[in-house]
Amino acid sequence: MDGRIADAAEGAPNFTSRYDREKLFRLRAEADVLMVGANTVRHELLPPLVRNADLAELRRAAGKPPHPAVVIVSRSLDLPWRAGYFTRAKQPIFVLTTEAPASVRQSAADVGVTVLEAGDQDLFQFGFNQLHARGFGQVLAEGGGTLVHALLARDLVDRFYLTLAPVALGGRDAPLLVNGPSLKPPVSFLLHHCEQVDSELHLEYRRSGEASPA
Template sequence: MHVVVNAAMSADGKLSSRRREQLAISGEADFERVDRLRAESDAVAVGVGTVLADDPHLTVKDDDLRKRRRNDGRPGNPARIVVDSSGRTPTDAAVLDDAATTYVCLSEAAPVDRRAALADRAELITAGDDRVDLLRAFATLREAGLERIMVEGGGELIFSLFDAGLVDELRVFVGPKVIGGRDAPTLADGDGFVAAFPTLELAAVDRLDAGVLLTWRVEDR
């Protein structure tokens, strides 16, 4: 399995403002790049916080890219993955429509009624007691044939994936905004590392829109 984390952040490392509302940090060229990356992936993953804040669809926007996937014998859109320990994903969330298969990763702590509601709209994967055990969940996803995973956020999920040693590559568009705010989400939130920090190897630097795209590979995996 190859896991690529993709994100757009401000010049000061924020994903959005303290209100956690979606902001346009990048431009059209980066939007097209993200769409191509989705089209190359077997699945696109987000945390439930991103679902609740942004209600993303996580589908390929370009008709030609979807057609190319179908010509290759694949579905028009990659599968979608929501990491949601307690089953908070709304049943009317865009990510649960019929545009693609959706996997919802739950913990044992998810209430039975939430499981029942989500089971009608998604494939459920249970791993972990109080929080999703990402190693076990991603092993199950791999068994389902999902080899190339694109992760689109948010900061809690990204930190947890680094903590679990599951990230292979990090692609970050750094845009020309300063957002600020101690409560604004960053690229990797969660508890943070105090030792054994993940280290990255810079693979590419590309000017894009009014910012820069940084491509990093994870060392010592």
């Protein structure tokens, strides 16, 4: 509840409820592609799947693959190519970067990953154009904070899902929900939905339109 999304030492959040994790799977099931930052990949052991058989089956019934594709945003390309995140993936994975040396392209190809190189173009506008050209519509950005900041700075976020958990982590080096310099002007949202589950608050904000009663 202090704006930090994980412990600095552990790197991945582990303090939210089962309900919150199930909500994440529902959001994944609705998405065409998941967008994550490189640091998230370094701390995750497994790929981001729809870990609910019923939701995966609903996707199949709708003519979609059981798991949404993944796009990883990384300028450094310092990724654990041999880790389970890649070797155990059950969906297409793309890496969005500015420029990739041949050795990295080969490492990616060895695990079935497609590298998208933006060159001098804006990384995110290029990335979204590439995704849309491949037929992907709804994008769910799962973080971390540096990725969220970059998307907010470009006004590329229309909905913001936030879980307020009754935990204060502290720590100067702990990752933040939005990690980066000041957003000028600040990016404003309207509260669309608020749900209390035990001691958690599950919030949905929208970038524009009328706010529903909370």
